[in-house]
Amino acid sequence: MSDLHTELKKSIIEQLNLEDMEASEIENDEHLFGDGLGLDSIDALELIVLLEKDYGIKLTDPNQGKEIFNSINTMADFIEKNRTR
Amino acid sequence: MSQDLFIQSSITIRNSKIWKNGDLIFGKENEIDLSKFLKTIYRHANLKYPKFFKMDSLSKLGYLGTEILTSGNISNKETALVFANSASSLDTDEAYAETMQDFPSPSLFVYTLPNIMLGEISIRHQLNSENVFFVSREFDPSLFIDYCKALFYQKKVDNVLCGWVDLHNNDYDVFLWQIALSGGTEFNEEELKKLYLPTHE
Numbered sequence: 001m002s003d004l005h006t007e008l009k010k011s012i013i014e015q016l017n018l019e020d021m022e023a024s025e026i027e028n029d030e031h032l033f034g035d036g037l038g039l040d041s042i043d044a045l046e047l048i049v050l051l052e053k054d055y056g057i058k059l060t061d062p063n064q065g066k067e068i069f070n071s072i073n074t075m076a077d078f079i080e081k082n083r084t085r
Numbered sequence: 086m087s088q089d090l091f092i093q094s095s096i097t098i099r100n101s102k103i104w105k106n107g108d109l110i111f112g113k114e115n116e117i118d119l120s121k122f123l124k125t126i127y128r129h130a131n132l133k134y135p136k137f138f139k140m141d142s143l144s145k146l147g148y149l150g151t152e153i154l155t156s157g158n159i160s161n162k163e164t165a166l167v168f169a170n171s172a173s174s175l176d177t178d179e180a181y182a183e184t185m186q187d188f189p190s191p192s193l194f195v196y197t198l199p200n201i202m203l204g205e206i207s208i209r210h211q212l213n214s215e216n217v218f219f220v221s222r223e224f225d226p227s228l229f230i231d232y233c234k235a236l237f238y239q240k241k242v243d244n245v246l247c248g249w250v251d252l253h254n255n256d257y258d259v260f261l262w263q264i265a266l267s268g269g270t271e272f273n274e275e276e277l278k279k280l281y282l283p284t285h286e
Binding site (some may be wrong): 017053 | 124135139192
Protein backbone atom coordinates (compact mmCIF):
# COMPACT_ATOMS: atom_id res chain seq x y z
CA MET A 1 0.00 0.00 0.00
CA SER A 2 1.44 3.39 -1.00
CA ASP A 3 1.77 6.33 1.33
CA LEU A 4 -0.88 8.11 -0.72
CA HIS A 5 -3.38 5.29 -0.18
CA THR A 6 -2.83 5.38 3.58
CA GLU A 7 -2.87 9.18 3.68
CA LEU A 8 -6.16 9.18 1.75
CA LYS A 9 -7.77 6.69 4.08
CA LYS A 10 -6.74 8.70 7.13
CA SER A 11 -8.01 11.94 5.56
CA ILE A 12 -11.35 10.34 4.67
CA ILE A 13 -11.77 8.95 8.19
CA GLU A 14 -11.02 12.35 9.68
CA GLN A 15 -12.96 14.46 7.19
CA LEU A 16 -16.06 12.24 7.20
CA ASN A 17 -16.05 11.53 10.95
CA LEU A 18 -15.80 7.77 10.51
CA GLU A 19 -14.89 7.64 14.17
CA ASP A 20 -14.69 3.94 14.77
CA MET A 21 -12.71 3.06 11.66
CA GLU A 22 -9.02 2.44 11.20
CA ALA A 23 -7.24 3.03 7.90
CA SER A 24 -6.40 -0.67 7.77
CA GLU A 25 -10.12 -1.53 7.71
CA ILE A 26 -10.68 0.16 4.35
CA GLU A 27 -9.77 -2.01 1.37
CA ASN A 28 -8.13 -0.29 -1.60
CA ASP A 29 -10.73 -1.62 -4.03
CA GLU A 30 -13.76 -1.38 -1.71
CA HIS A 31 -16.65 0.75 -3.02
CA LEU A 32 -16.77 4.01 -1.12
CA PHE A 33 -20.50 4.57 -1.78
CA GLY A 34 -23.53 2.31 -1.79
CA ASP A 35 -22.97 -1.08 -0.24
CA GLY A 36 -19.27 -0.45 0.42
CA LEU A 37 -18.24 2.16 2.93
CA GLY A 38 -21.77 3.61 2.77
CA LEU A 39 -20.88 7.22 2.05
CA ASP A 40 -23.66 9.62 1.04
CA SER A 41 -24.08 12.69 -1.16
CA ILE A 42 -22.78 15.10 1.49
CA ASP A 43 -19.72 12.91 1.89
CA ALA A 44 -19.19 13.22 -1.88
CA LEU A 45 -19.11 17.00 -1.51
CA GLU A 46 -16.60 16.62 1.33
CA LEU A 47 -14.40 14.46 -0.92
CA ILE A 48 -14.50 17.16 -3.62
CA VAL A 49 -13.38 19.70 -1.00
CA LEU A 50 -10.64 17.30 0.16
CA LEU A 51 -9.27 16.96 -3.40
CA GLU A 52 -9.04 20.71 -3.79
CA LYS A 53 -7.73 21.47 -0.31
CA ASP A 54 -5.11 18.74 -0.03
CA TYR A 55 -4.10 18.13 -3.63
CA GLY A 56 -5.04 21.31 -5.50
CA ILE A 57 -7.43 19.47 -7.82
CA LYS A 58 -10.59 21.27 -8.78
CA LEU A 59 -13.32 19.06 -10.26
CA THR A 60 -15.05 20.92 -13.05
CA ASP A 61 -17.31 18.11 -14.23
CA PRO A 62 -19.50 16.64 -11.45
CA ASN A 63 -20.01 13.50 -13.57
CA GLN A 64 -16.33 12.66 -13.07
CA GLY A 65 -17.04 12.04 -9.40
CA LYS A 66 -18.70 8.68 -9.89
CA GLU A 67 -15.58 7.23 -11.46
CA ILE A 68 -13.01 9.02 -9.31
CA PHE A 69 -14.69 8.22 -5.99
CA ASN A 70 -15.34 4.59 -6.80
CA SER A 71 -12.60 3.36 -4.44
CA ILE A 72 -9.34 4.37 -2.76
CA ASN A 73 -7.51 2.94 -5.78
CA THR A 74 -9.39 5.13 -8.28
CA MET A 75 -9.00 8.21 -6.08
CA ALA A 76 -5.26 7.62 -5.66
CA ASP A 77 -4.80 7.09 -9.43
CA PHE A 78 -6.63 10.30 -10.20
CA ILE A 79 -4.66 12.27 -7.61
CA GLU A 80 -1.30 10.96 -8.87
CA LYS A 81 -2.16 12.12 -12.40
CA ASN A 82 -3.69 15.49 -11.57
CA ARG A 83 -2.26 16.81 -8.30
CA THR A 84 -0.83 20.32 -8.26
CA ARG A 85 0.51 20.10 -4.71
CA MET B 86 -58.82 23.96 26.74
CA SER B 87 -59.74 22.09 29.88
CA GLN B 88 -57.95 18.89 28.91
CA ASP B 89 -55.44 17.70 31.52
CA LEU B 90 -52.00 16.84 30.24
CA PHE B 91 -49.23 15.00 32.05
CA ILE B 92 -45.44 14.84 31.99
CA GLN B 93 -44.58 11.17 31.72
CA SER B 94 -40.80 11.35 31.90
CA SER B 95 -37.94 13.81 31.62
CA ILE B 96 -34.21 14.05 31.17
CA THR B 97 -31.67 16.78 31.79
CA ILE B 98 -28.11 16.90 30.48
CA ARG B 99 -25.75 19.47 31.96
CA ASN B 100 -22.16 19.79 33.12
CA SER B 101 -21.18 16.29 31.94
CA LYS B 102 -24.06 14.72 33.87
CA ILE B 103 -27.39 13.13 32.93
CA TRP B 104 -30.49 12.94 35.10
CA LYS B 105 -33.48 10.84 34.07
CA ASN B 106 -36.71 11.39 35.99
CA GLY B 107 -34.69 13.16 38.67
CA ASP B 108 -32.12 10.40 39.15
CA LEU B 109 -28.49 10.87 38.20
CA ILE B 110 -27.83 8.12 35.66
CA PHE B 111 -24.49 9.28 34.26
CA GLY B 112 -21.92 11.65 35.67
CA LYS B 113 -18.32 12.62 35.25
CA GLU B 114 -16.77 14.09 38.38
CA ASN B 115 -14.94 16.71 36.40
CA GLU B 116 -16.66 18.44 33.55
CA ILE B 117 -15.22 17.33 30.21
CA ASP B 118 -15.08 18.88 26.78
CA LEU B 119 -18.44 18.69 24.96
CA SER B 120 -17.16 16.71 22.00
CA LYS B 121 -15.58 14.10 24.28
CA PHE B 122 -18.67 14.04 26.48
CA LEU B 123 -20.97 13.37 23.50
CA LYS B 124 -18.83 10.46 22.34
CA THR B 125 -18.65 9.11 25.89
CA ILE B 126 -22.45 9.09 26.27
CA TYR B 127 -22.88 7.52 22.83
CA ARG B 128 -20.60 4.65 23.79
CA HIS B 129 -21.87 4.41 27.38
CA ALA B 130 -25.46 4.07 26.12
CA ASN B 131 -24.26 1.44 23.64
CA LEU B 132 -25.91 3.23 20.74
CA LYS B 133 -25.36 2.09 17.17
CA TYR B 134 -26.26 4.81 14.71
CA PRO B 135 -23.42 5.68 12.29
CA LYS B 136 -25.20 8.88 11.28
CA PHE B 137 -24.49 10.19 14.80
CA PHE B 138 -20.94 11.11 13.80
CA LYS B 139 -22.16 13.25 10.93
CA MET B 140 -24.36 15.42 13.14
CA ASP B 141 -23.37 18.75 14.63
CA SER B 142 -23.14 19.01 18.43
CA LEU B 143 -26.61 20.53 18.77
CA SER B 144 -28.21 17.61 16.91
CA LYS B 145 -26.10 15.13 18.86
CA LEU B 146 -27.42 16.57 22.12
CA GLY B 147 -31.03 16.28 20.91
CA TYR B 148 -30.46 12.80 19.50
CA LEU B 149 -28.75 11.48 22.65
CA GLY B 150 -31.33 13.05 24.96
CA THR B 151 -34.16 11.49 22.95
CA GLU B 152 -32.50 8.06 22.82
CA ILE B 153 -31.89 7.96 26.55
CA LEU B 154 -35.29 9.42 27.50
CA THR B 155 -37.23 7.00 25.30
CA SER B 156 -34.85 4.04 25.68
CA GLY B 157 -34.47 4.19 21.91
CA ASN B 158 -38.14 3.62 21.16
CA ILE B 159 -40.83 6.13 20.20
CA SER B 160 -43.65 3.72 19.46
CA ASN B 161 -46.23 6.36 18.50
CA LYS B 162 -45.07 7.59 15.09
CA GLU B 163 -47.41 10.58 15.38
CA THR B 164 -45.55 11.95 18.40
CA ALA B 165 -45.12 15.68 17.82
CA LEU B 166 -41.82 17.42 18.52
CA VAL B 167 -41.90 20.85 20.17
CA PHE B 168 -38.42 22.20 20.82
CA ALA B 169 -36.79 25.53 21.59
CA ASN B 170 -33.48 27.10 22.53
CA SER B 171 -31.89 30.51 22.83
CA ALA B 172 -28.90 30.25 20.50
CA SER B 173 -30.44 28.59 17.45
CA SER B 174 -27.57 26.79 15.62
CA LEU B 175 -25.13 29.63 16.24
CA ASP B 176 -22.14 27.43 17.18
CA THR B 177 -22.34 25.52 13.90
CA ASP B 178 -23.12 28.70 11.96
CA GLU B 179 -19.92 30.27 13.31
CA ALA B 180 -17.87 27.18 12.53
CA TYR B 181 -19.29 27.16 9.00
CA ALA B 182 -18.56 30.88 8.57
CA GLU B 183 -14.94 30.16 9.50
CA THR B 184 -14.65 27.48 6.82
CA MET B 185 -15.89 30.02 4.26
CA GLN B 186 -12.54 31.80 4.57
CA ASP B 187 -11.00 28.74 2.93
CA PHE B 188 -13.15 25.80 1.73
CA PRO B 189 -16.80 25.96 2.87
CA SER B 190 -17.69 22.69 4.58
CA PRO B 191 -20.74 21.00 3.01
CA SER B 192 -21.32 18.83 6.07
CA LEU B 193 -21.35 21.85 8.38
CA PHE B 194 -23.69 23.75 6.08
CA VAL B 195 -26.25 20.94 6.34
CA TYR B 196 -26.59 21.68 10.05
CA THR B 197 -26.91 25.45 9.99
CA LEU B 198 -30.54 25.36 11.13
CA PRO B 199 -31.76 24.30 14.58
CA ASN B 200 -34.70 22.28 13.25
CA ILE B 201 -32.31 19.95 11.42
CA MET B 202 -32.09 18.32 14.85
CA LEU B 203 -35.81 17.56 14.68
CA GLY B 204 -35.28 16.09 11.23
CA GLU B 205 -32.58 13.80 12.61
CA ILE B 206 -34.85 12.63 15.45
CA SER B 207 -37.74 12.14 13.00
CA ILE B 208 -35.59 10.12 10.60
CA ARG B 209 -34.17 8.00 13.39
CA HIS B 210 -37.63 7.15 14.76
CA GLN B 211 -39.53 7.35 11.46
CA LEU B 212 -41.88 10.00 12.81
CA ASN B 213 -44.41 11.52 10.43
CA SER B 214 -45.53 14.10 12.91
CA GLU B 215 -45.73 17.84 13.38
CA ASN B 216 -42.57 19.49 14.61
CA VAL B 217 -41.58 23.01 15.49
CA PHE B 218 -38.44 24.67 16.82
CA PHE B 219 -38.78 28.03 18.60
CA VAL B 220 -35.98 30.42 19.46
CA SER B 221 -36.63 32.06 22.80
CA ARG B 222 -34.43 34.26 25.00
CA GLU B 223 -34.59 31.76 27.88
CA PHE B 224 -36.40 28.59 28.91
CA ASP B 225 -40.05 29.63 28.89
CA PRO B 226 -42.51 27.02 30.26
CA SER B 227 -45.54 28.99 29.06
CA LEU B 228 -44.35 28.79 25.45
CA PHE B 229 -44.34 24.99 25.58
CA ILE B 230 -47.59 24.78 27.56
CA ASP B 231 -49.55 27.05 25.24
CA TYR B 232 -48.31 25.36 22.07
CA CYS B 233 -48.77 21.81 23.35
CA LYS B 234 -52.25 22.51 24.72
CA ALA B 235 -53.23 23.92 21.33
CA LEU B 236 -51.98 20.74 19.63
CA PHE B 237 -53.95 18.51 21.96
CA TYR B 238 -57.03 20.77 21.85
CA GLN B 239 -57.05 20.57 18.05
CA LYS B 240 -56.77 16.78 18.39
CA LYS B 241 -53.64 16.81 16.27
CA VAL B 242 -51.65 14.63 18.69
CA ASP B 243 -51.88 12.44 21.74
CA ASN B 244 -48.14 12.42 22.49
CA VAL B 245 -45.59 15.21 22.43
CA LEU B 246 -41.85 15.17 22.97
CA CYS B 247 -40.74 18.59 24.17
CA GLY B 248 -37.20 19.85 24.41
CA TRP B 249 -35.06 22.76 25.46
CA VAL B 250 -31.74 22.01 23.74
CA ASP B 251 -29.41 24.95 23.99
CA LEU B 252 -25.76 25.17 22.97
CA HIS B 253 -23.46 28.13 22.77
CA ASN B 254 -19.69 28.35 23.19
CA ASN B 255 -19.60 24.70 24.27
CA ASP B 256 -22.01 25.52 27.11
CA TYR B 257 -25.02 23.23 26.81
CA ASP B 258 -28.35 22.90 28.56
CA VAL B 259 -30.64 20.02 27.62
CA PHE B 260 -34.07 19.31 29.11
CA LEU B 261 -36.46 16.93 27.34
CA TRP B 262 -39.80 15.63 28.49
CA GLN B 263 -42.73 13.63 27.15
CA ILE B 264 -46.37 14.67 27.47
CA ALA B 265 -49.48 12.55 27.16
CA LEU B 266 -53.10 12.52 28.29
CA SER B 267 -52.46 10.40 31.36
CA GLY B 268 -49.80 9.26 33.82
CA GLY B 269 -46.97 11.08 35.56
CA THR B 270 -46.93 14.66 36.80
CA GLU B 271 -49.37 17.38 35.82
CA PHE B 272 -48.11 19.46 32.90
CA ASN B 273 -48.07 23.00 34.21
CA GLU B 274 -45.61 25.85 34.68
CA GLU B 275 -44.83 25.05 38.30
CA GLU B 276 -44.03 21.38 37.64
CA LEU B 277 -41.96 22.21 34.59
CA LYS B 278 -39.88 24.69 36.58
CA LYS B 279 -39.44 22.11 39.35
CA LEU B 280 -38.09 19.60 36.84
CA TYR B 281 -35.96 22.12 34.97
CA LEU B 282 -34.43 24.16 37.76
CA PRO B 283 -32.89 21.84 40.40
CA THR B 284 -29.76 20.96 38.46
CA HIS B 285 -29.64 24.22 36.57
CA GLU B 286 -27.13 26.79 37.74
